[in-house]
Amino acid sequence: NAGVMQNPRHLVRRRGQEARLRCSPMKGHSHVYWYRQLPEEGLKFMVYLQKENIIDESGMPKERFSAEFPKEGPSILRIQQVVRGDSAAYFCASSQGLAGVDTQYFGPGTRLTVL
């Protein structure tokens, strides 16, 4: 049973470009969460999605960031017009049920570097 998959593992973008990060949850998991981690800091919640629906996006910046989890295919975190401050590790997690009920399992992360 494969774990949470994320790709790419490393992504380099120049300022103003778009970054698209992909996350495939564990088999049987319909809840997906995205987190951002700055160097030597803890993970910060960004958004929680369940198939085709955004449940909680309270941690998402209001501009340039968007997320989706289509009926078919992986969840996508999209960052438009990237800036240097977007450089971070972005982790995806999935769970079978709600976070307070079922454990979230994390992927290996995508490390975004903005030049």
Added chain:
Amino acid sequence: GESVGLHLPTLSVQEGDNSIINCAYSNSASDYFIWYKQESGKGPQFIIDIRSNMDKRQGQRVTVLLNKTVKHLSLQIAATQPGDSAVYFCAEIPDDKVIFGPGTSLSVIP
């Protein structure tokens, strides 16, 4: 506001000794807590969890203690091994998201 914090940002222990990592949380509504281990370049890995109706839970070489009175959580690692070197995060789950503390870096001295 909600916050989870750790008392010790770094901890060095001798191989074979026991390690204790502490954590304070502030949200009284949190009823589910998890300890994660994160090795360099990897995602957080679930270690052990505990719900608020318990005050102690044991796993393989790890024990989590929960003191709801003082909102304190600790992770005990028995017979610490070099492979235990990592950053450890406590996390509270008050609703639909995981709130992580800043992390404690555990370094095991051979």
